[in-house]
Amino acid sequence: MTINSTQFDGNQWVSQVQAWALELGFSQIGVASVDLSSAEAGLLAWLEQGFHGDMAYMANHGLKRARPAELVPGTLSVITVRMNYLPRDTPDGWQTVEWVRLDHPTEGIVSVYARGRDYHKVLRSRLQKLSDRIAQAIGPFGHRVFTDSAPVLEAELAARSGQGWRGKHTLLLNRDAGSLFFLGEIYVDVPLPVSEPVQEHCGTCNACIEVCPTQAIVAPHRLDARRCISYLTIEHAGAIPLELRAPIGNRIYGCDDCQLVCPWNKFAQRSPLPDFDPREGLSGQQLVALFEWTEAEFLQRTEGSPIRRIGHERWQRNIAVALGNALRAGADVGPFLQRHVQHPSGLVREHVLWALAQGR
Template identity: 45%
Template sequence: MSSQRLPGNRTRETSLPSKKAAIRERALALGFDAVGFARAEVAPDAAAALKEFLAAGYHGEMDWLARNAERRANPKALWPEARSVVVLGQNYGPAEDPLALLDEPQRAAISVYARNADYHDLMKKRLKALARWMHEDLAAGVKVFVDTAPVMEKHLAQAGGLGWQGKHSNLVSRALGSWLFLGEVYTDLEVEADRAESDHCGSCRNCLDICPTDAFPAPYKLDARRCISYLTIEHKGPIPLEFRKAMGNRIYGCDDCLAVCPWNKFAQPTREAAFLPRAELTAPRLADFLDLDDAGFRRLFAGSPIKRIGRDRFLRNVLIALGNAGNKAPAKAIEALLNDPSALVRGAAVWALLCLLPQEAVARLRSRHAAAESDPGVLDEWARLDS
C-alpha cells in the first residue's frame, strides 16, 4: 500500500469553500491536469460490482484484489477518519496513434503508459506534496494513495466529476479522453463533493468490438484473464495457447480499447516530460531484446514500470510476438534461447520456432533439446509438434 498519513492540526481556521478552492488551485499548480472532490464512500452498486467481479474469478491471479475487497469497497475501513477524497488526474495522452505499430509485426508494441518513467513515482511525489501542503496550510489530516492501494479509484473519480467508467471499465474524461492516471488524497476535512459525472458512452461499442481476445463478457465488465494487459503483465506462467496469436506484437499491455474511444478527439498529448516516450521504447525491434540477461534487462528498464515483470516474463512476451512476426523473425537467435535457464523462456522459444520453421527443422531441434528437458511445461510445448 502506498500511503502517507499526516494528522490534522486544528489550530488554523479557514472556511471549507475557501479550502476547496485552495486545494484545487494548489493541485493544478503542482502539475495535475484534473481535480475533483468526492465523499469518502463507495456507492452500493459499485461495491456489488466488485463482489460480482471477484465471484466470477475475473481477477485471475490478482489475489490482492480479493484480499483487500472489504477495504476497497469501504474507504472508512481503510481510514476511519476519512471524510472527503481529493481525486487527481494526470494526462498521459500520446501524440501518435498507438495502434499504428500493430501493422509492424517486427517491432514491439508497448503500452503508451509504459514507454518512459513509472507513473507511480511522479504521482506519489505530487500527491505527497499536495497532502503536506494541505496539512501545513489547511490543518488537514491526510492520507495519500495511488493504484497500488486498495482504493476504488475509478469509482471515486466518477463521483468527483473527473469522468465516468466507460464500457471498457476504464475512466473516460470529456476533456482528456481515456488517457488519465489517477491518485487520491483522503482527508478528514468535510469538503463539499463535486457533481458526479454521468455516463456518456451511449450506444458506442468501439472498445468492446476491437478487443483482440474478447475480454469483455458484457459492457462495463472485464474478464482480466482474457485481457492482453493482464496476460503480458500480471500472468506469471506461459501465455495460454488460445491467446498467443491474438497478442500479435503486443509485449507489454494493450491500448486497443482505450485508443478507439471517440472521446479521445478531445484529448491532448501530454506535456509531462516523464510520460513522453523514450526513443528506444517508441518502436523497438523485437529481435533487439533477445540477448537481454537479467542485468541488461534491469539496466534498460530502470525507472520503467516494465521492470516489475522481470526479464523472464518480458522475454516470454517477446518470443510470443516473434512467433507472430512471420518469416523475417530471427530463428537462429530464438534457437539460442532453447538453452535459457528459465523454463518460461525456453517454452516460449519452442512455440515461436514452431510458428517460424518447417516441421522437419523443429523435429531436429527437438531431438537435440527435448531429451535433456525436465520441465513439464516445456515438454508440452515440444509435444505440440505432433498435434
C-alpha cells in the same frame, strides 16, 4: 482534525487545492464521499466470477476496497486527482501512428503509458507535495496518498467525484481528455463538499468491446482480466494460455487498443511533464534486440520504469510470444528463435518452442 465550520468555506478551499494541483502538473481534482456501498455488490460479483485472475490482492482486503474509512480510519473525504500522460511531443493523428506500429510484426509495442517514468513515482511524489501544501495552509491533518498502490476503487472514486464516467471498457472517460490519464487519491480527515458526478456519454458506441483482440470486455462495463492483454503481459506470472498467444500480436507490455479506438480520445491531452516522454529503447525497437537484453541490461534500461516490475523472465516470455506471431506473419526470425530453444528459463523456453512452431 477539527475545522471550525464558521471559518471554513469548503468550496473555496477545494478551488484553492485545484489551483495548487494544476501547478504540480495534475489536470483536475474532485472530491468523493467515503460511502461506496452501492459499488460493493458489483465488486463482489466480479471477484466471485474469478475475473481478477492471479491478482489475489484484489480480494485479499475484502470490502475495504469499497470502504475508505475502514482502510484509513478517520477518513471523511477523498480528494481525487487525474494527470494526463500523453507525451509532450505526441503528433496529431497519434492514434493512426500507434495502429501502424501494430502492423509491423517485428517491432515490440509497449503501451503508451509505460514508455516514460513510472507513474507511481511521479504521482506519489506530487500527491505528497500537494498534501504538504494543504498542511501549510490549514495545519497538520490526517491523510494518506494512493496511486494504484492499495485496495482503492480508483475509477469508482474518480467517477463519483466528477472526473469522468466509466466507459464500457471500465476505464474512466473525460469529455475534454479522453482516457489517457492516471488517477490518484488523498484520503483526508477533513469534511469536504462532494463534487457532482458527470453524465455518461458512450451512448450506443461499442467500439472498445468490438476491437479487443482477446474479447476481454465480456459485456459493457465488465472486464475479464484473465483475457486482457495488459493483464497477461504484466500481472500474469505463468505461461500465457495457448489460445490467447496469437491475439497478443507484437504487444509486449500492455495494450492500448480499446483506448486507440475510442472516439473520445481525439481529445486526449498532452502532459506538460517530461516524465512521460518515451525513453530510448522502449519505442520503435525490434523484438530481436529487446529479447537479447541481458538481465543486467533489462534492469539498467528499465530503472525508474513501470516495466521493471515484471522482471526479465516475463519480459522475454512476452517477446517470445511476439516473435512467434512475427514468424507466422512471415518475418525471418526462425534462426534467432532456434538459438534460444535451450533457454535456461523453463517459462521462456516453453514460449520460444511455441514461437518456433508458428512457422510450420
